[in-house]
Amino acid sequence: MVVGTLLALLGAAGPSRAQPVVPQRHTFTRSAQLMGSYFTFTVVVADNDTAGQRALRAGLGEVRRIDHLMSFWDSTSEVVRINRTAGLHPVAVSPETFGLINRTLRLSGLSDGAFDITFASADKLYKFDRQAHAALPDSAAVRASVRRIGWQKIQLDTARHTVYLPATGMRINLAGILQGYGLRRAKQVLDHLDIRGGLLNGSGDIYCWGRQADGSLWRVAIGNPDHPNSVAA
Template identity: 30%
Template sequence: MAVVSDSIRRARPLLGTFVEIEVVGATRSVTDVAIDAAFDAIDEVHRLMSFHEPHSDVSRLNQDACIRPTRVDPWTFQVLETATELYRLTDRVFDVTIAPALQAMGLLPRLRGDPVLSRNARFADAIELLPGNMVRFRSAGVTIDLGGIAKGFAVDRAVDVLCGLGIATGMVNAGGDLRVFGEPRMIHLRDPRDPGRSLCRIDVVDDALASTALRFDLIDGVRSGHSAVIEPSTHRPAGSIDGVTVRAPSCMIADALTKVVMISASDSGGLLEHYKASALLIGTDGDLQITSDWHHAVHLAA
């Protein structure tokens, strides 16, 4: 008789973080095969969408798509479709062509000469999605980075693999971008100013969570916050709030919406409703704002 395990958890360094996969209630042989396949799916997303990998779809687009239409993997095309939709729905706040600004700030490596794309150029005018998973850039200055959405997409693909192989309960966690399926899970949210302190506990049931926060460093005895989320219209770091956590049906959407809410804060209500998502905002004074549809699932720390 096959032995059913209570819980098996494995972790690997992927996507610039540690990815943890946990499976509950399956036989060891089934679990091992499923977890290996889920890690393979995450590794494939990294191979396709990394800004740093020279042969990734993203690198090929940044090199060639301004010269000729370039074919990409269906997964990459799907992420670009979602990015395009988000760009339009957020009035240009979510913009994967922000890469030149990230390069100028040293947050991404500079791979070629100075970009010429204006910060006011419209995404829809810069990138064209064509039939057959073909992509064309309309300007030589376009450089894209999918770092604000691809990690969540990778989590979703891993969950799809696990479920497709018969896993009924588990969790995939990529450095805080996570998705739970099967049984409910309690997730602890930590204070970005004091990572040793829990702000609240969040009930998660067949949903995804993603978080973005300022990074706080101690400089001359004073804590200083720094954001890697860049406001596209100004090319300056977002800083109106200290952090945000978004709950959504998919981790790709949750991952992307954290950047939008980090920039737009309380003006994001309509967008959250559109994607059936909820948000928790951490103010600069430490106060929490929770969307009204999510209060029942968030339990503040004592």
């Protein structure tokens, strides 16, 4: 009877010493053409295929939304509306677009104008299409174009959320900041979906966190242009 009781106790204690089951992690990757560039998102999930694909759709969808809102090329974007009314009247925009433009002006101040979204005022002078140019623009055209550039000229109305470019021909282009901003917003979306690891690549802008499916850290490298598929650094 004592032996039977002892065996019963040992049997009862067995499950408590078992190692916890660690859910297997899986990697999912998807690419898309966004913001005029090539985006590749990778996420690591401890769930089924549905969770991984849902996360990728949500993350890339957030970048697509921002692109539609602030694209320099989309005829319906708020940036294009601002450019079309340069020299005419202010344009009311969303708090998100207003906030990002306001941030670029702070960056312009910090960089003493090295970063300036009004560079787009001059982009019609040159065509970077790999074709030979008959001649460079004449100096008068260059001077006239440069006169339209200047981040200090942008007029923001915080109360009304309006943006005004005071000179006809002035234009802004958020390309220098938009990809990085899109990645940060996509990361926030993935955080809400409880994605604990991933790597977001927006044409060279990289955002990674957590670990790969096998537990190893992410490796970010610069390719060697002279030797495809090799690493320079």
